[in-house]
Amino acid sequence: MIAFTWISGALALGLLFxxxxALLKPERLS
Known part of the structure; x- marks a missing residue:
């Protein structure tokens, strides 16, 4: 369960960043 929480947290942080x-650098997105 701890590993699942860590993975889900890492994915959430990655998506957030x-x-x-994307909001700060919209012109760099293809």
């Missing part, structure tokens, strides 16, 4: 990057 991707969304922030």
């Amino acid at each position: 991707y969304l922030i990057f």
